[in-house]
Amino acid sequence: MKVAVLVVDDVFDSGLTSVLDVLQSANELRAELPQPPPPWEVDLVGVRAASVRTGSGLVVRTTPADLSGTGRMPDVLVVPGVTYKQPGPLLEWVAAEAQRPARELLRHHRAAGVPVAAACTATFLLAESGVLDGLEATTSWWLAPHFRRRYPRVRLDETHMLLQAEGVLTAGAAFAHLDLALALVRQRSPALAELTARYLVIDTRPAQSAYAVPSHLARADPLVDAFERRLRAHLDQPLSIADTARALGSSERTLQRACDRTLGISPVQFAQQIRLEQAVHLLRTTELSTEAVARRVGYHNATTLTTLLRSRRDTSPGLLRRPPAHGRPAR
Numbered sequence: 001m002k003v004a005v006l007v008v009d010d011v012f013d014s015g016l017t018s019v020l021d022v023l024q025s026a027n028e029l030r031a032e033l034p035q036p037p038p039p040w041e042v043d044l045v046g047v048r049a050a051s052v053r054t055g056s057g058l059v060v061r062t063t064p065a066d067l068s069g070t071g072r073m074p075d076v077l078v079v080p081g082v083t084y085k086q087p088g089p090l091l092e093w094v095a096a097e098a099q100r101p102a103r104e105l106l107r108h109h110r111a112a113g114v115p116v117a118a119a120c121t122a123t124f125l126l127a128e129s130g131v132l133d134g135l136e137a138t139t140s141w142w143l144a145p146h147f148r149r150r151y152p153r154v155r156l157d158e159t160h161m162l163l164q165a166e167g168v169l170t171a172g173a174a175f176a177h178l179d180l181a182l183a184l185v186r187q188r189s190p191a192l193a194e195l196t197a198r199y200l201v202i203d204t205r206p207a208q209s210a211y212a213v214p215s216h217l218a219r220a221d222p223l224v225d226a227f228e229r230r231l232r233a234h235l236d237q238p239l240s241i242a243d244t245a246r247a248l249g250s251s252e253r254t255l256q257r258a259c260d261r262t263l264g265i266s267p268v269q270f271a272q273q274i275r276l277e278q279a280v281h282l283l284r285t286t287e288l289s290t291e292a293v294a295r296r297v298g299y300h301n302a303t304t305l306t307t308l309l310r311s312r313r314d315t316s317p318g319l320l321r322r323p324p325a326h327g328r329p330a331r
Contacts, residue, residue, distance in 0.1 A: 018181060
């Protein structure tokens with residue numbers, strides 16, 4: 001399997017090396033399987049010079065990407081993220097004339113039927129090039145409001161760590177590069193992906209939702225920000241979206257639209273995220289009973305809270321109160 005890794009200036013160092021390390025480790029571990037898949041042939045390709053400079057200033061040698069269509073196309077094109085973590089500089093970077101060759105390369109490869117995979121901020125480059133139009137995708141959770149606003153034709157779901165669409169695989173925030181590379185290995189050999197994950201001690205992380213900070217996302221829109229602050233001030237009280245909207249000087253419909261535009265979810269779903277976030281904090285840091293925690297975050301009883309924790313966070317009050325494994329004394 002020929003893998004082309006597109007390396008651009010200001011590439012995120014650990015993102016690039018995570019992809020390379022996982023694929024190299026999979027190649028080395030192939031011999032341990034009774035029926036190993038073919039090895040991965042990895043090429044670092046660039047669109048301009050013969051070398052690029054990473055976000056940390058390291059120099060990476062690359063070979064020119066083939067846009068002629070005469071050479072052998074890769075089996076997959078992988079795009080690691082770049083070092084820009086704030087929406088303003090990132091959006092300027094992906095739209096800049098300097099990135100036009102990279103955008104054209106992405107469009108060319110997709111038109112030729114080459115699958116494309118990207119993680120973290122590189123998902124913005126895919127969206128800017130148009131290859132995500134009409135498809136489901138994920139991105140770094142804290143950049144989701146800005147992604148959703150700029151690329152309305154992409155069906156964004158930032159709760160996922162990985163999303164596979166037609167010919168495109170996207171992954172979430174920075175260290176989801178590991179998940180992305182393992183997914184590429186898994187497509188050829190689930191057994192080898194499992195073995196590689198064990199050797200590299202990579203845990204399964206199916207969702208980003210447990211890592212998201214609702215208050216950070218809310219700040220992308222003034223009305224959603226005000227809604228979030230009011231929710232926290234009345235967290236133990238029943239929620240009426242209509243009454244809350246009026247208290248904010250808005251209509252229920254306007255609030256619904258603001259939450260959908262900024263967060264991709266309804267006000268009720270956002271309130272649930274905030275309540276569960278606070279419940280997790282109280283269960284980890286206090287000795288309050290589960291019943292008392294439930295009441296503090298606006299739920300009638302512990303059963304409702306426990307059910308939501310299991311379905312939305314894949315955890316339970318008992319697991320949250322359990323001390324971490326590394327804190328237990330050795331036997």
